[in-house]
Amino acid sequence: MSVCPDTAASLREISATLVEWYGRNRRELPWRETRDPYRIWISEVILQQTRVAQGLGYYLRFTGRFPDPAALAAAPEDEVLRLWQGLGYYSRARNLHAAARRIVREHGGRFPHTYPEVRALPGVGDYTAAAICSIAFGLPHATVDGNVYRVLSRLFDLALPVDEGRGRRAFASLAAELLDPRQPGMHNQALMEFGALHCVPSSPECIACPLAGRCLALAAGTVGERPVKRAKSTPIPRYFNYLHILWRGRTLLSRRGAGDIWNGLYEFPLIETGSPAGWDEVIRTPRFGEWFPGREEFRLLGATRMPPHQLSHRTIHACVWRLEIPGKELPAPLRAFVLTEGPGPGERAVPRLLDRYFETLG
Ligand code: SF4
Structure with missing residues (x-):
């Protein structure tokens, strides 16, 4: 059932106003100068x-480094992650890589041209498939992102929560009704850019808005209450005690595995505790005892307590304990770690948290 009170003709007028606004106000960006689906x-x-x-x-x-799916597919994963370093959400980089390999394997290196094929690529959801297909191929699929939720919830004064299934379905159907099938790519970009630049979360420019006369939230005085969201869940805290172990000017790292955050990135030997830990507690952990059976094997050089690091559902509280191993031989339990060529991680991708730590060392 439609949640839209407007007629098809007035929806076309809203779309035309947005596209006209976009023509005057859009930011010039390189991905807007191309219809190459890969770059989009x-x-x-x-x-x-x-x-x-x-x-x-x-x-x-x-x-620049990966100009087409074939170049991305041919790259080692470490290099892809390294270029992604700092952006977070590393699973997205791994999915890009996996999707590029599938494009080479199943589509001969040519980006697929239909919505079902694009949607089937690893990591490509409804939003991304609609963006690629509408902008690159002119297919009539509406994009729905945070900006679109905000603009639509205000224009139509909809109080349905945008982070619940019922609300998401209603907004998706409204976005599809509003889409101008004659120019879907332009319409989608206009709506998203309007939300990003004009109908912004706080202090939107209602006075100078070309849609003010049609905006139901403006008429009802509910602009500040739209969109409606459920209360956010509190992120779970995690306590990471990293050992930055230096041996003969080199550093020990390990690669994180699947099933947790930062899959595939490198980090220092890690001891995770259930609450913030001091050095006395760290050295009493079984893991530390496994790595350092004898106290004479290391010297504690210092510690850096990092500011809380926010992920979508976790807050990482990390402390990096800097140790030096004076001996000529690396103790046997530590030989399973990767040894860097110098004190830093070199070309290996590390989480942004550890990138910041290395910055503190200068
Ligand atoms: S009138 Fe205000 S709230 Fe309504 S669409 Fe325009 S900027 Fe957004």
Whole structure:
């Protein structure tokens, strides 16, 4: 059932107003100068997790190094993650890589041209598939992102929560009704850009809004209450005690496995505790005892307590304990770790948290 009170003709007028606004106000960005689905895909995935100003550099570096699916598919995963470093959500980089390999394997290196094929690529959801297909191929699929939720909830004064299934389905159907099938790519970009620049979360420019006369939330005085969201769940705290172990000017690292955060990234030997731990507690853990059966094997050089590091559902409280191993031989229990060539991680991708730690060392 439609949640839209407007007629098809007035919806076309809203779309036309947005497209006209877009023509006058849009930001000039490299992914808007192309209809190459590969580049549009890369830009969409990068922009899902960062602002345009920061994402632009990543986009240029990524597409400069990997100009097409074949180049991305041929790269080692470490290099892909390294170029992604700092953006977070590393599973997205791994999915890009896996999808590029599938494009090479199943589509001969040519980006697929139909919605079902694009949607079937690893990591490509409804939003990304709609963005690629509408912008690159002119297919009539509506994009629904945070900006679209905000604009639609205000224009139609909808109080359905945007982070619940019922609300998401209603907004998806409204976005589809509003889509202008004659120019879906332009319409989608206009709606998203309007939300990003004009109908912003706080202090939207209602006075100078070309849609003010049609905006039901403005008429009802509910702009500040739209969109409606459920209360956020509190992130779970985790306590990481990292050992930055230096041996003969080199550092020990290990690669994180699947099933937890930061899959595939490198980190220091880690001892996770259930609450913040001091050094006395760290050295009493069984894990520390396994790595250092004898106290004479290391010297504690110092500690850096990092500011809380926020992930979507976790807050990481990390302390990095810096140790030096004076002996000529690396103790046997530590030989399973990767040894870097110098004191830093070199070309290995590390989580942003550890990147920041290395920055503190200068
Ligand atoms: S009038 Fe205000 S709330 Fe309504 S669409 Fe325009 S900027 Fe957004």
